[in-house]
Amino acid sequence: MQTTAVRAGPTASAEPTRTPGARQGPLAGVRVADFCWMGVGACATRLLADFGATVIRIEDRNRLDMPRRLPIYKGEARTYGEEDANPDPNKGGLFNNYNRNKLGVTINMRSPKGRALADRLIASSSVVTENFAPGVMERWGLTYERLRELSPQVIYARMSGFGHSGPHAEHRSYGPIVQAVCGLSYISGLPGEEPSGWGLSYMDNEAAFFNASALLTAIYHRNNTGEGAEIDVSAVEAGINLLGPILLDVSVNGRSTRDGSFPTGNRLEHPDAAPHGVYPCVGTDRWIAIAVFDDAEWRGLVSVMGDPAWASEARFATQAARFANQDALDALIGAWTAKHDRHELMHRLQAAGVPAGAVQTAEDTNDHDPQIAGRGLFFEMDHPVIGEARFEGTPIQFSRTVQENWRSGPLLGEDNAHVFKGLLGLSEDEYEELAAEGAI
Numbered sequence: 001m002q003t004t005a006v007r008a009g010p011t012a013s014a015e016p017t018r019t020p021g022a023r024q025g026p027l028a029g030v031r032v033a034d035f036c037w038m039g040v041g042a043c044a045t046r047l048l049a050d051f052g053a054t055v056i057r058i059e060d061r062n063r064l065d066m067p068r069r070l071p072i073y074k075g076e077a078r079t080y081g082e083e084d085a086n087p088d089p090n091k092g093g094l095f096n097n098y099n100r101n102k103l104g105v106t107i108n109m110r111s112p113k114g115r116a117l118a119d120r121l122i123a124s125s126s127v128v129t130e131n132f133a134p135g136v137m138e139r140w141g142l143t144y145e146r147l148r149e150l151s152p153q154v155i156y157a158r159m160s161g162f163g164h165s166g167p168h169a170e171h172r173s174y175g176p177i178v179q180a181v182c183g184l185s186y187i188s189g190l191p192g193e194e195p196s197g198w199g200l201s202y203m204d205n206e207a208a209f210f211n212a213s214a215l216l217t218a219i220y221h222r223n224n225t226g227e228g229a230e231i232d233v234s235a236v237e238a239g240i241n242l243l244g245p246i247l248l249d250v251s252v253n254g255r256s257t258r259d260g261s262f263p264t265g266n267r268l269e270h271p272d273a274a275p276h277g278v279y280p281c282v283g284t285d286r287w288i289a290i291a292v293f294d295d296a297e298w299r300g301l302v303s304v305m306g307d308p309a310w311a312s313e314a315r316f317a318t319q320a321a322r323f324a325n326q327d328a329l330d331a332l333i334g335a336w337t338a339k340h341d342r343h344e345l346m347h348r349l350q351a352a353g354v355p356a357g358a359v360q361t362a363e364d365t366n367d368h369d370p371q372i373a374g375r376g377l378f379f380e381m382d383h384p385v386i387g388e389a390r391f392e393g394t395p396i397q398f399s400r401t402v403q404e405n406w407r408s409g410p411l412l413g414e415d416n417a418h419v420f421k422g423l424l425g426l427s428e429d430e431y432e433e434l435a436a437e438g439a440i
Contacts, residue, residue: 017406018384020103020418024404025052030219033118033125034058034102037065039175039204040235041131041159042098044211048127049101050394050403056121056419057102057410060109067095068412074386089412090385096409100381100391104410105419106440109140114439118142120424123150126222127215131159134169144230153228155218159211163234173235175201182239183257187246192260206242207235272323275301278359279334281342287359288342290333290349294319300352304345305336366390383408416440 022028030053034045042057042065049055059065064087072093107121108114118140122128128147130137137143137158147154158164161173162181179185179198189196211233218229240247249255256262266277266289276291292298298319302311310316310332315325322329337345342358349356358364365372372378377393386408394403420426420440434440 018414020054020415021406023052023054023406024402025050026401027219028052030054030127031125032056032127032129033122035128035130035132035137036159037131038067039098039201040207040211041129042067043205043208044157044159044215045102045129046098046100047209047212047394048215050405051401052404053127055102056125056415057099057104058118058121059104059106059412061106061412062108064089064412065095067098068092070094074389088385093386093389096383096386096389097391099409101404101406102410103415103419104413105416106413108439111437111439113434113437115140117420117424117434117439119150121419122147122154124424125151126153126228127155127157127219129157129159129211129215131211133172134160134162134164148228151228153222153226155215155222155228155231157211157215157218157231157233159207159233159235161235163237164232175204175235178203178207178235178239182236183243183246184239187243187257187263189263190265191263195258203235203239207233207238210238210241267326272319274319274322274326275329275333276326277330277333279330279337281337281340281345281358283342286342288337288340288345289357289359290337291355292319292322293355297354298322300354301349304348304352304354308332308336379405381405381408384411413440 027048030048032045032048032053032055034041034055034057036042036045036057037059045053045055045057068089068091069087070092073091074093105121107118109118122142128142128151130142144156147156160169161178162168162171173181176185176197179202182203184203185195185197187195188198211231214231214233218231222228246257250257267273268276268291271293273291273293276293278287278289280286281288290301292301295318302308305311314321316322316329346356346358360369366378375397377395378390379393380388380390383389389408391405391408393405416435417431420434421428421431426434431440
């Protein structure tokens, strides 16, 4: 792998082009045959593509990736239940986001010639990734043993909901299923209410970073030893990794994770943080989060509030007392915050040494937050169908390595000629024959 001394930060190319060229970054020279779809796989390989790997996204024209079909279109607002029966496969905003900086090809894996072409692509690649339900790659004959025959030092990264071993290995899943099975949904919600679950497939993104970490570890190991590896990442197990303190409480203290007082919502049980919650502010559905952990922070809060008489009452004299009386304290804090603008109050409290943050909407973070803008998280790239689209960068900055954003997501089959003729060496006649037979 090569390193590149360039300006840090997730910036797009000065003149982005859709023509594939030599990649820059620490992963330049790594070629990935990417069978991944949806988010848990696509986000993992996106991280590799962001930092120089040549990621070749393999799709099926007859079974479009879900992000190509979901109604997340620029300029259109529709619910998930209003999916277009005949979607433009190049219009999906989610696909564009998940697959930036990648090449895109189509292969019909139901065709013998298509499978033979996939074998040739794998043989020319050093990494193969997939996140189908267990059994799909096996039906295509693409076991780890077969991949090693095609590419002896291959890294084969397999990503699924439950993992590829165990009694539930064959179970199908999406993000909300993973969140339920790993225990996250059960502990989410309000005290005394049913589990609320989450409104998005967050575990797709969370597991994707475990996937990317595993891939980077395997690439590093291969660089040192020359040995490839098979990787098996379970999204359910990634979710369990987020439950550490609760698992400890259950196993050591015999605690139930659901009763009349649990989940605690925005409150903390340990340490004795009070006030600790989200409080109303001026405007419709406008809020601020405040967390006070000690007497110094409490004094800062009281000062900003103008030293109200109730703050000197015995029931609020110590951190332990405030924690014991947090219902009454929350009511008083909420009555005060309701008279103030959330951002103005955030800055006043922070200046007084009080941890506080405005509860921001997506519009706030995308369009108005000076901190996010100052660090250059968001960037834009053009797309032939969607037009200018905004992307979120990777929340990592290096002193010498840049996130190379050379292209938005690939059109369906956009790079067939470049990959099959240019990289694999198919003749024009071979290429046209595969296209005519529906193998690509």
